Amino acid sequence: MNSIYTYFADIFHGLKSLLIGMSVTGRYFFSPGQIVTQQYPENRKTLKMFDRFKGDLMMPHDANNQHRCTGCGICETNCPNGSIEVISDRIELPDGKKKRIIDKHIYHLSMCTFCGLCVKTCPSDALAWDQTFEHAVFDRSKLTKILNKPGSSIIKDIE
Amino acid sequence: MKEIINLPVHSIEEEEYHINMGPQHPSTHGVLRLVVTLQGETVKKVQPHCGYIHRGIEKMCEKDTYQQIIHLTDRMDYLSAHINNHAVCLLVEGALEVEVPERVKYIRTIIDELNRIASHQLWWCSFGMDLGGLTCFFYGLRDREHILDIFEESFGSRLLHSYYTPGGLMQDIHPNFQKRTKDFIKYFRKKIKDYDRILSGNVIFENRSQGIGVMSKELAINYGVTGPSGRASGWACDIRKKYPYGVYDKVDFKEILRTDGDTYARYMVRMDEMRESMKIIEQLIDNIPEGDYTAKMKPIIKLPAGEYYQRVESARGELGIYCISDGNKTPLRMKFRTPSFVNLGVLDKISRDMKIADLVAIGASLDLVIPDIDR
Amino acid sequence: MAFNIYDFTSFNQSIDELLYEWLPPFWAMIVEMTIIGLVFLLAYAIVGLLLVYAERKVCAFMQNRIGPNRVGPYGIFQTIADFIKLLMKELVYIKDSDKLLFNIAPFIVIIASFMAIAAIPFAKGLHAIDFDIGIMYVVAVSSLGVVGILLAGWSSNNKYSLIGAMRSGAQIISYELSVGLSLLTIVVLAGTMQFSQVVELQSTGWFIFKGHIPAVIAFIVFLIASTAETNRGPFDLAEAESELTAGFHTEYSGIKFAFFFLAEYMNMFIVASIAATVFLGGWMPFHISGLEGFNHVMDFIPPLIWYIGKTAFIIWLMMLFKWTFPRLRIDQLLNLEWKYLLPINLVNILIMAFIVLMGWHF
Numbered sequence: 001m002n003s004i005y006t007y008f009a010d011i012f013h014g015l016k017s018l019l020i021g022m023s024v025t026g027r028y029f030f031s032p033g034q035i036v037t038q039q040y041p042e043n044r045k046t047l048k049m050f051d052r053f054k055g056d057l058m059m060p061h062d063a064n065n066q067h068r069c070t071g072c073g074i075c076e077t078n079c080p081n082g083s084i085e086v087i088s089d090r091i092e093l094p095d096g097k098k099k100r101i102i103d104k105h106i107y108h109l110s111m112c113t114f115c116g117l118c119v120k121t122c123p124s125d126a127l128a129w130d131q132t133f134e135h136a137v138f139d140r141s142k143l144t145k146i147l148n149k150p151g152s153s154i155i156k157d158i159e
Numbered sequence: 160m161k162e163i164i165n166l167p168v169h170s171i172e173e174e175e176y177h178i179n180m181g182p183q184h185p186s187t188h189g190v191l192r193l194v195v196t197l198q199g200e201t202v203k204k205v206q207p208h209c210g211y212i213h214r215g216i217e218k219m220c221e222k223d224t225y226q227q228i229i230h231l232t233d234r235m236d237y238l239s240a241h242i243n244n245h246a247v248c249l250l251v252e253g254a255l256e257v258e259v260p261e262r263v264k265y266i267r268t269i270i271d272e273l274n275r276i277a278s279h280q281l282w283w284c285s286f287g288m289d290l291g292g293l294t295c296f297f298y299g300l301r302d303r304e305h306i307l308d309i310f311e312e313s314f315g316s317r318l319l320h321s322y323y324t325p326g327g328l329m330q331d332i333h334p335n336f337q338k339r340t341k342d343f344i345k346y347f348r349k350k351i352k353d354y355d356r357i358l359s360g361n362v363i364f365e366n367r368s369q370g371i372g373v374m375s376k377e378l379a380i381n382y383g384v385t386g387p388s389g390r391a392s393g394w395a396c397d398i399r400k401k402y403p404y405g406v407y408d409k410v411d412f413k414e415i416l417r418t419d420g421d422t423y424a425r426y427m428v429r430m431d432e433m434r435e436s437m438k439i440i441e442q443l444i445d446n447i448p449e450g451d452y453t454a455k456m457k458p459i460i461k462l463p464a465g466e467y468y469q470r471v472e473s474a475r476g477e478l479g480i481y482c483i484s485d486g487n488k489t490p491l492r493m494k495f496r497t498p499s500f501v502n503l504g505v506l507d508k509i510s511r512d513m514k515i516a517d518l519v520a521i522g523a524s525l526d527l528v529i530p531d532i533d534r
Numbered sequence: 535m536a537f538n539i540y541d542f543t544s545f546n547q548s549i550d551e552l553l554y555e556w557l558p559p560f561w562a563m564i565v566e567m568t569i570i571g572l573v574f575l576l577a578y579a580i581v582g583l584l585l586v587y588a589e590r591k592v593c594a595f596m597q598n599r600i601g602p603n604r605v606g607p608y609g610i611f612q613t614i615a616d617f618i619k620l621l622m623k624e625l626v627y628i629k630d631s632d633k634l635l636f637n638i639a640p641f642i643v644i645i646a647s648f649m650a651i652a653a654i655p656f657a658k659g660l661h662a663i664d665f666d667i668g669i670m671y672v673v674a675v676s677s678l679g680v681v682g683i684l685l686a687g688w689s690s691n692n693k694y695s696l697i698g699a700m701r702s703g704a705q706i707i708s709y710e711l712s713v714g715l716s717l718l719t720i721v722v723l724a725g726t727m728q729f730s731q732v733v734e735l736q737s738t739g740w741f742i743f744k745g746h747i748p749a750v751i752a753f754i755v756f757l758i759a760s761t762a763e764t765n766r767g768p769f770d771l772a773e774a775e776s777e778l779t780a781g782f783h784t785e786y787s788g789i790k791f792a793f794f795f796l797a798e799y800m801n802m803f804i805v806a807s808i809a810a811t812v813f814l815g816g817w818m819p820f821h822i823s824g825l826e827g828f829n830h831v832m833d834f835i836p837p838l839i840w841y842i843g844k845t846a847f848i849i850w851l852m853m854l855f856k857w858t859f860p861r862l863r864i865d866q867l868l869n870l871e872w873k874y875l876l877p878i879n880l881v882n883i884l885i886m887a888f889i890v891l892m893g894w895h896f
Contacts (some may be wrong), residue, residue, distance in 0.1 A: 003512055011874065011878075013362065013364035015754075017360045017362045018361065018362060018363075018859065019363050020356045020360060021356060021357045021358075021360075021361050021858045021859060022354075022854050022855075022858050023860045024356050024357045024858070025294055025357070025596045025854060026596075026854060026858060028596050028597070028598060029592070029595045029596045029854075032595065034598050035598055035600060036301050036594075036598050036599070037598075037599045037600055040472065048296050050311050050312045050315070051317050052311075052312065052313065052315040052330075052333065052695060053316075054315035054316050069216035069631070078226075078227070080227040080231070086370070095193050102190055113319075114315075114316060114321070115227070115229065115319075115321040116315070116321055116329060117226060117230075117321075120324075120330075121458070137523070141356060144403060153491065158389055200864075208577070287860065290766065290860035290861060291770075291771075291859070291860040291861030292857075292858065292859060292860040292861075293593075293597075293857060294593075294596055294597050294857050294858060296599060297597035297599065298597075298598075301598055357858065358860070361859060361860065362868075363768060363859050363861075363862055365858050365862050366862075367860060367861075367862075367863060367866070367867055368861075377862075514859075514863060515866070516863045517863070
């Protein structure tokens with residue numbers, strides 16, 4: 001008698017659990033308001049990334065084409081896998097002292113692991129994160145960027 | 160094939176044949192190669208071949224400073240990236256005997272628990288998919304997006320953050336962090352009932368997971384299977400209770416234990432752990448003390464010469480870091496005791512005499528992340 | 535030519551008379567059969583394409599996403615694009631395979647489903663063949679599909695395909711029993727096996743309401759068994775066996791694979807139409823005996839729409855099965871059939887026979 005009872009109890013318990021499962025998916029079928037996919041690339045204009053999103057490394061230049069990089073090379077020392085190369089020059093100031101300025105700040109996007117140590121350890125806050133994320137290119141050499149724009153100079157009294 | 164036939168342990172009998180569940184496979188969650196010896200439909204022996212994603216992380220740690228190691232340990236078990244980083248930070252802070260501010264401890268604990276929920280969500284969705292319920296995959300990922308949005312707003316990236324640093328945090332949390340986390344917890348408490356309705360209570364699922372891959376408590380202790388898989392066999396091995404770090408000693412949460420040791424028990428332990436994590440976050444989220452987000456550390460960190468060990472509870476089990484330092488700014492040797500590597504060892508033992516379809520369920524319930532095995 | 539959307543018999547008869555007027559009788563018959571064959575072929579292809587598109591959209595909505603929406607407005611040309619892609623693929627010839635059987639196997643599966651669909655009434659008079667043993671004919675003919683699957687697995691010269699085909703064969707043969715027995719329950723209630731009679735008898739109420747408890751049980755059993763028959767849903771381990779093999783159609787590529795794929799969707803359509811015809815009334819509108827005004831309103835909707843609606847509902851149910859539940863293992867599958875479905879079916883027939891005898895049905 002007990003086995004017949006368990007037989008039917010098993011059947012009812014099984015059917016009930018299946019119906020509960022079907023109700024979940026059925027409910028989602030009838031609610032198109034719950035669709036979470038975004039229509040990229042049609043929504044590019046309204047797509048706004050978060051402020052702190054780590055998209056690309058950049059050196060902010062202000063309106064006069066001036067940046068804050070002194071060419072000290074601390075970011076290059078701190079980068080774990082050598083994605084930054086800092087090439088600096090020595091110029092002679094009018095009063096005879098030698099000063100170091102930045103010639104090229106080369107950034108290899110293809111090797112960067114986005115750890116953020118360069119941004120954090122820069123003593124003059126010269127680097128920042130950009131929010132662009134569309135980095136796909138057909139030619140790998142385009143991923144090597146020079147961060148200081150041509151013809152730019154450093155903002156006064158950074159030292 | 161020749162080297163498999165010449166192995167001394169298990170001799171090939173008459174009707175047995177080998178199947179290669181190769182490195183590219185929808186059900187092995189990564190690049191793991193399993194050579195399965197079958198007799199008819201029954202599994203006789205499983206030999207895992209790992210190493211397809213070995214990147215030399217331990218060797219690379221020998222040339223990196225302690226702040227740079229963070230970006231490498233991120234990538235070991237990428238689903239609980241923060242917990243791995245927490246281990247490195249605790250090791251350095253313990254060796255230098257630096258006291259981090261309370262705010263840092265609270266934030267680290269909250270973020271660890273959020274990461275644990277995200278990791279278990281991904282485990283749930285791939286578990287459902289392996290068993291054939293393909294909608295589970297989408298529901299799990301849809302809910303995980305909320306946690307990733309929280310992370311993206313505060314730290315800037317979704318999966319690999321490099322947010323902790325020895326001494327504290329890289330930057331302070333975003334002002335929206337608390338509100339978003341509280342909204343997420345309210346949202347997820349409703350959705351986790353859906354998970355139960357669609358998979359846990361299902362009669363087909365119960366038949367496929369009860370009694371499959373039974374691991375006794377002695378087996379778990381002998382092989383060192385920690386984490387939810389070990390707790391499902393009755394072994395109380397939660398590091399958060401035994402050797403508390405962060406603010407775990409001030410929070411009230413249960414250690415989930417079950418005694419059956421089969422796939423269903425491992426499943427239920429993880430589902431309950433998600434609820435416990437939400438409880439922990441609820442207790443902490445409103446009480447984050449004000450203060451600094453980092454302690455004062457020297458720019459170049461040098462650990463005094465000696466050996467150090469630090470263990471944390473990652474989403475898969477006990478992660479242990481063993482570090483030998485000789486006083487320089489880079490460690491001499493860094494060894495990681497990763498949970499997936501140790502849990503993989505028990506796969507052969509518990510899948511003897513199971514069907515081939517059960518092997519997939521057992522592998523999914525052990526929650527192996529292959530980069531964790533290979534480092 | 536009187537084209538009455540509510541009754542196709544006069545339309546068919548007028549075309550018949552026209553052909554016999556113009557041509558000698560032998561050629562008229564040949565032309566008639568060709569026309570019917572072409573119409574069915576076209577309907578088969580279109581319904582197949584629609585079903586593939588519908589499955590992708592339905593499963594997308596269940597998963598909180600949109601599904602194909604780029605190829606054409608709302609993605610309606612997606613299946614055609616897939617079909618063209620499959621046509622352009624290289625037909626790989628397997629060394630040491632049995633060439634004749636390898637090539638014939640997909641066709642056998644398609645032929646079996648074609649023969650089954652010929653017997654089903656789509657609307658009043660829209661019928662290809664009207665046997666007086668209609669139900670038994672459909673069950674018999676749909677078993678021919680197993681031969682195709684076994685041939686496909688055997689002739690592929692691949693031990694994994696063979697395992698998959700054997701499993702699939704065992705599954706289909708076991709579940710045919712349940713399908714046949716649950717249909718037999720309704721035959722007991724209706725007293726006839728002819729499809730058009732079965733539909734006519736439901737003009738006062740569908741069989742699922744008339745034969746209350748046993749008919750509902752038979753309906754549930756039929757749904758489960760026919761999902762297993764078509765290798766769909768939670769019973770698809772023979773083909774979605776991502777653990778071991780890709781099933782019996784591993785070695786097929788291009789158009790031959792498209793045949794297997796299409797045949798699976800058409801089998802689902804056939805099974806759904808049988809369920810709609812036998813249990814839910816076919817093309818008969820929903821009548822409640824006594825409410826004449828309600829019945830008139832229901833009669834206004836053309837029977838073809840009723841038929842399509844009911845079939846679509848059952849197809850939606852079968853898709854819901856597939857996308858919600860995890861898969862069963864092979865021994866659990868056979869367990870379900872031999873220990874649960876078959877005894878329930880047998881007891882159900884007894885109960886139905888008893889109810890018919892005592893007149894306790896509506």
